[in-house]
Amino acid sequence: MTTFSTRIKTDHAQKYLQQLCKHFAHKVTVRYSPKEGRVAFPPGNCLMNANEELLKFYCLARDDRAVPVIQGILDKHLVKFAWREELEYEWVPGLPDELAAELAREDFLPVEAGEEK
Secondary structure, eight states: OEEEEEEEEOTTHHHHHHHHHHHHTTTSEEEEOSSEEEEEETTEEEEEEEOSSEEEEEEEESSTTHHHHHHHHHHHHHHHHTTTSOOOOOOEEOOOHHHHHHHHOTTSSOOOTTOOO
């Protein structure tokens, strides 16, 4: 498994997190709140965090070939939703051990009340 992340400075971080999660929920399993999103893409998991000025993506790919796939999905959709501003960011390899462990957990996406696993 391969981990990677990015940090994006924007005044619209929480808005973008919500838009991305709502959009991805049409095709994959997603859980989100105003400040955190969890997405289970087929090639790996992504944890998103947002505050008033920063959007962060922490990702775990199932194998090296999945890294550009996940990055491409996030890049493409972020450009789509943030078309009014030019965002600058760079993907970097690796994550702190505790984040990598969180992304690798079998219960990364907790079951909601009333929902079956």
